[in-house]
Amino acid sequence: MSDMLRSLEIQGFKSFADKIVLKFPTRITAIVGPNGSGKSNVADAFRWVLGEQSSKNIRIANAADVIFNGTPQRAQAGFASAALTFDNSRKIFPVDFSEVTLARKVYRDGVSEYAVNKKQMRLKDLTQILASAKLGVKGMGIINQGAGDVFLRASPIERREMIEEMVGLKEYRLKKEDAERRMKATSENIAKVQNILLELEPNLRLLRRQVAKWQSRAEKEHELHELSISYFSHKIWDLEHSFSHIQLSDKDADALQKDVDVLRKEIAELQGTFAELEYEDPSKRIERERTRKEIAELERKKSDLLGIIGRLEGQSEVYRSLAKTQAGFDASQAQQQFEKVLTSLRFIVSLDAVSIMREKIQNVISGLESFLSSHQHRLKDKNEQLQSCTQQLAEAQTELQNVLSALDKFSSELAKFNQAQTEQSKRFKDAVKAMEAHRDQLREKETALEHIRFNRERKKLYEDDIRLKMQEAGFAWDEFVVARRDDINHAEAHPIVVADVEMRIIRLRRDLAVMGEIDQEVVASCDEASRRFEFLTHEKQDLASALEDLQTLNQSLEEKITAGFEQSLRAIDTEFNRCFQLIFAGGKASVKTVRVGINQTEGEMEEMEKEGGAVGDEREGMKNEKGKKKEQGELGIEFSVHLPRKKIKSLEALSGGERSLTAIALLFAIIISAKPPLLVLDEIDAALDEANSCTFARLLRDIAHDVQCIIITHNRAVMESADVLYGVTMQDGLSKIFSLQFTQAQEFVGQDRVAEVQ
Incomplete structure (x- = not known):
């Protein structure tokens, strides 16, 4: 049989200030030492790490007394700790580890910690584990x-209790005690619940009688509720489907809005173009006006010159005509005078008045000479006038030619101005057309956009109307849409006459108004009392069932404990x-x-x-x-x-x-x-004589086949039975442990001195 206990580690515990580790490789280990050396503190460490709560049993006044208190040469410790390491290959401890270390640590403030394999644990849980391994502080x-x-x-x-712990029944006893505590608590809870039920029942009956009077109202409210659900489900379905195109229009609205923005931007650009077209450089305008004035002045001069030329040409023609006429007139007049003379001559011949003839001929010749002289002067004047007029006409024609040249020049400039103005006018007209086209498109798109907005607004008004009615009916839109989505989706499959449903809802509301409001506090009190009564009834049943299970468990544990x-x-x-x-x-x-x-x-x-x-x-x-x-x-x-x-x-x-x-x-x-796994005996053989000591040693060797023994002793016979000997000595208030040979142990105990094995 393998040894279960492997080691004990102590630090800061009582007189053991330094960390010491005792190995237990054999079945019997003896710990020896002079009185007062602190060897019994080893047994106290065993008891302490196994959860001892009694200060008396480990020989201290309070929990902090287990901590090394210091000496003149050594400062006190801040904590005390002890750890037992066990071989768990036979699964004596109910944990899945091949080695188990039980540890306890206490600080000067009184805080105590328990751990199994370095995992902190409550004392209650540790006690349960120890009980499963037949270990504890209440046994022997x-x-x-x-x-x-x-x-x-x-x-x-x-x-x-000692025997139960030693034979491994404490585990069942702890479970039984726990079951009994739970049974007691459960019975008390059942009694409390029963008392509460007795208090609730009369009041609940009264409340139920009062609420029963409003049962008809409750039925109508239920019908109203169901009708409202159906009504609003259909209204929401209609909203979602009748205005479904609006959701599609929303995309169009976005596109239209973008188009509108683009058109407005282009119109703004066109308006800028208008401003540019309407704007005229003052210098150009002045130049154009000057050119127009020059042309007008030249036209006036041209007209004047043409008038002068015409007048001069007329005068010239008149003068030429007069010259011709005058010459002809003079010849004709001379011929007439000549004919008149001839006639006179014939008349004179006939009259034979020669003397008279001569005189008359002489008069005619004198008259003709005078006439010719006069008309020659007049013709000369006319010719001179004609020559002057011809000269003036030539000058006027020259000036007219100059005016016409200047007029052509300024007309060309004016034509350029007019061409530029025509082109600008054309651009302006094109811009006007573009502006009108853009404005037409803008009006068209704004109309379409407004139509979409109108539909949105119409949908919103429709939805707001439904929301308002739902609010009046006590429904929240968001919660309703989520909770009643199936009803909404299947509304088309269950058609209703909305007008009829509306009328029925109106009638139900009118009936409920006539009936008066239910005292909701009474109804709430009744519901609460009913729920509480039902809950407590079920709780009582659960407690009764739990109590029955606990009683069965308790009986089973009692039978196991009794039999064992x-x-x-x-x-x-x-x-x-x-x-x-x-x-x-x-x-x-x-x-x-x-x-x-x-x-x-x-x-x-x-x-x-x-x-x-x-x-x-x-x-x-x-x-x-x-x-x-x-x-x-x-x-x-x-x-x-x-x-x-x-x-x-x-x-x-x-x-x-x-x-x-x-x-x-x-x-x-x-x-x-x-057959407990471990036995620790502290000088229980002190009063035995030699014969009984030998008997004690023989019995110790017999049980060592099944039980690992740690013996604190002064007895020679017991020391002889030990496989390993440890000596404990006290130096300057500190306990120290040494491994000893048997002969050294005898001398060590007998002479109260230390013999350390090097």
Whole structure:
């Protein structure tokens, strides 16, 4: 059988200031040392790390006293820690680790920590794990110095608890105690729930009678609610489908808006073009006006010159005509004078008046000479006038030619101005046309956009109307659309006459108004009371079911504990008798069960203890129950002994040595029967003589086959039985541990000095 305990690690614990590690590679390990060296602190460390809560059992006044308190040469420690490492290959501990380390650490502020494999754990959970491994502080796995007869001095119930822990029944006992606590709490909860139900029931009946009067209203409200759901589902469906094109139009609206923006921008650009076209450079305008004035002036001059030329040409023609006429007129007039003379001559001939003729001819000739002279002067004047007129005409024609040249020049410039103006006018007209086209497009698109906006607004008004009606009916739009999406989607498949539904809703609202409002506080109170009553009823049923399960579990655990305890007790009884006879060379010893009644007083307990129960300082074990009476019929342990050749009536009649031997016999009987994984004994062999020491050592070697033993001793025979010896010494207030040979251990114990093995 492999060794279960591998090591004990201590640091800052009591007199062990430095970290020390004790290895336990064999079945029996003895720890020896002079009195006061601190070797019993090793046993205290075992008990402490296994969850001991009693300061008395580890010989301290308060929890912080386990921390090294310092010496003149060494400062005090800030914490105390101890750790036990076990081989768990046989799964003695119910955890999935091949090695288990149990650790405890306490700080000076009183904070205590428990850990399993460095994982912090509650003491309650640690106790459960230890119980599964037959370890704990209530059993007899760790016997402190001076407590060898602890079983004898314990109360019957404490004895039972010790045995249960040693034989591995504490796990079930803890579960049973937990089940009983839960049963008690569950029973109390059932009683509380029942009391509440009794208080609720009368008020609930009254509330239900009041609410029943409004049942018709509730039915109408329900119908109104359902109709409203159907109505609004159809209205929303109609909204979503009748205006579905608006969703498509929204895309068009975006495109239209972009087009409108573009057109407005282009119109703005065209307006800028208009401004440019309408703007005229003042210098050009002045130049054009000057050119026009020049042309007008030239036209005037041209007209004047043409008039002058015409007049001059007319005068010239007149003068030429007059010259011709004058010449002809003079010849004709001379001919007439000549004819007149001839006539006169003929007349004279006929009259034969020659003298008269001569005179007349002479007069005619004189007259002709005078006429010719006069007309020659006049003709000369006319010719001179004609010549002057011709000269003036030539000058006028020359000036006219100059005017015409200038007029052509200015006309060309004006034509250019006019051409530019025509082109600008054309551009302006083109811009006007473009502007009108853009404005037409803009009006068209704005009209389309306005149509979309109008439809949007119409949809919004329609939706707002539905929202308002829904709000009046107590519905929230968003919640309704989400919760009633299926109703909305299937509205088309369940057509309704909207007008009829509206009329029915109006009638229902009118009927409800006539009926008056329900007192919602009463209804709410009734609903709340009903829910609470129903909840509590179910809770009561659940609690009753849980209580039944707990009772079944408790009964099952009790049966396991009873069966296991009875079996273990029979084995203990047999071994107790055998060990007793071996130690006392005869006699008889036995253990039995007793029932401790509820009315049993402290005095009765004390009397019973005198007959075979607890005595002395360990009566404190009974007082730990804080004066509470024991549960009626609770199981306890009694035992009796009969020494060879000596009659005794009670344990009080035994001598100190006999009590020690009886306690050892009982201890070994329990150990042999229970086979705990670990046994720690602190000088329980101190009172034995040599013969009994040898018997003790022989029994120790026998149980070592099944139980790993750590013995704190001064006894030679026990030291001889040990496979490993550790020596403990005190130097300057600090405990130190050394590995020893057997001869060194004898000298070490006998002479109270240290022999360190190098």
